[in-house]
Amino acid sequence: MDVAELARVHVERRGVLDEAIASLTERPGRTLLTGLGTVLGVGVLVAVLGLTATASSQIDSAFTALSATEVTITQSSDPVATRSMAFPADFETRVRRIAGVVDAGLSWQIPAEVAPVDASPVPGAEGLRPSGNVVAASPGALRVAQAHVRMGRLYDDFAQACRARVVVIGPVLADDLGVASLSGHPALTIAGISFPIIGVLSDAARHPELLDDLIVPSSTARSIWGDPSAGSPATGWVSVRKGAGNVVADQLVAAVAPTHPDDFQVTAPPDPRRLRGAVNSSLQSLFLLLAGVCLLVGMVGIANTTFVSVIERLGEIGLRRAYGARRIHIAAQFLCEATVIGFVGGLVGALLGLGVVVGTAITHHWTAVLPSYVVVAGPVVGAATALVAAVYPALRAARIEPITALRVGAS
C-alpha cells in the first residue's frame, strides 16, 4: 500500500450526517433542551420583525387617515398683545386656495371669567354651572374637526355670517343637563346672553376635546367678546389631502400673513414613514436586543452541552479514531450535530414566531405582515449560531489523542 492509496479513503458525507442525527435522536431529552435556546432566540427574532412590520402597517392605514391630514397654525404669543387678532378676516378663503387643502377654520377658547355659563334656562338644571369651556369655532373648524351631532344640527356659514347667538354642546354636558330633546328649545345663558342649544355633538374625530365644550360661532364670539385674548390665542385648523400635509404647511404662513410671518407657528403632520420608522426603530432595537440575548444564551447552551457531550463520549471518540476517523471527522461529527439542532431549533422558533405574529394580528383585527425572508432565515440563523457555538468544543474533541480518549472513556 503506497501513500497515494492510503489517502484514498472516502468517508461518506451522508454517513456523517446520519451519525449526527442518530446521536441526537438517541438522547431526545438532552437534544430538546439544547435546542431550546435557539428556539427562543429565533422565535423572538421572527416575532419582533413580524410584529413591527404588522404594527407599521396599522400605523400606515390608521394614523395617516386622521392625524397626517391635518395642519395647525397658531398665533405666536408675543404679537397677540399688539395685534390681538393676527389672523386675517378671510383666513379660510386664503387657505382654501392652497393646493391640497380640503377645509379650514378658526377656533379659540373664551376665558371663563369673560363668558360665565349658567344653565338655569334649561328646565331641571336651575342654578347648574357647566364645567365645559366656551369655544369659538367657525363652521369650517367644525368640519375640519369632523364634528357630527346626535341631535339637532351644527351651525352653518349663514349662521356665521349672521353672528347667530346659538350654541352646540357636547354629549356629556347634554347628559348632565338632562337635555334629551331639542324640541323644547333649551338654551344656556353665557355672560348673561341667552344661547339656544341647536345641536348636541356625538363625535369629533379630529378634535375630541370639543365633546366637553360649548361651541359658539366665531363671528358671534368676536362680536360679543372681541378678538382672541393673549391668554387664549386662536388656532387655525386645516384639513389636507393625504400626503399634502408638509407641502401645505410650507405655504401656510405665506398665505395667511405674508407681511408678518413670524407671528405664526405651523405644526405639520408627522410623516407617517418617519413615524413608522421611529416605531420600527424603537421596537426593533429593543426586541432585537432581546432576541440577540436569547440567541447568545442559546449559543452558550449549545457550547456547554457540546462540551459535556464531548466529555461523556470520549470512549466513542476513541473508538471512531481507532476505526480510522481523522480529526476533521470528529470535529465534523460534533459540528454536524450542533448544526442539526440549530436548524431544527430555528425552524421551530420561526414557526412559533410566525404563530405569535398571526395570533396577535387576529386578536387586534390587524393584517399580519411578515417578510417571507424572515421565516426562511430563521432556520439558517439557528444553524449558523449553533455552528459557531460548537466550533470550540468540536475542535477540542478533535484534538484528543485516540489512546487518551479510549483510556478515559473506558474508565
Added chain:
Amino acid sequence: MSTSTSEVAGGSAYELDGVGKVYGAGRGEAPFAALQDVSVRIPAGAFTTVVGPSGSGKSTLLALLGLLDQPSSGCVTIAGRATDRMREKDRCVMRARQLAFVFQAFHLMPHRTVLDNVMLGGLYRGLDRSQRRDQAWAQLARVGLTAKAANRAATLSGGERQRIAIARSLLGSPQILLCDEPTGNLDTTNGTAVVSLLTELSDSGLTVVLVTHDEHIAAMGDHRLSVLDGRVSGDGCG
C-alpha cells in the same frame, strides 16, 4: 486496497525494532518507561497472544501496534511499511484500511441498534451505506447474532456485546485484529466462546493479536509474547 490478507500471510504483520515508550518525559513529571527496547516480529495470519500482569506494558504495546500512540523510540513496521515518519493523516488511513480493534469495554453505543453499531465499523473505511449494511448483516451472521440486529445494544449480554464488537471490527476486511483484554468483562463460558471466534478468524487468514493477563487464554494462541516491566520476550523476539 492492494494489500490483501494473502499478501501478508507468510510474512510479517509487524516488525518492531528497538521500540520504547516513555510517559511523562519533558512535562516536569518523573519519566516512566512503559516499554523498553522491544524488538519483535509478529507473523501475519497467526493468532498471537500477549500476556503479562497488570501494568506490565502490554496495553501500551497494543496501542503502538494499533497506531493509537507513537513510540518514544524505535520503529513499528506494519506489513512492510515503516510508520515512524508517517503523517497523522496516513496513520488514520492505515488504521482504517488495515487495522481493527476489539476492546475490553466493548465501546458500543448502548441506545443504538445492534445493526447500527456494526455498521459504524465501516464508516471511516470508505464503505457507502449499502455496503456497510450488507457487510454488517454478513458479519452478524458470522458471529451468530442476526436475530438481535434490531435490538438496542444496551439489552444484550456481555458475551453478545463482545461478539457485536468483533462483528463491527470486521467491516471493510481489515488484515489485523488487535484485541485488548476482550474477555476481561466476560465469564469463563462467554470468554471461551469469544476466543474460539477469534481463533476461527485467525484460521481464515486474519492476523489476530490478543492482549490478556489470563494464562489459559494466552495458551490458545499460535504464538505467545510475554511482557514484564516493559520488556517483551517470547516467540519472534529479536
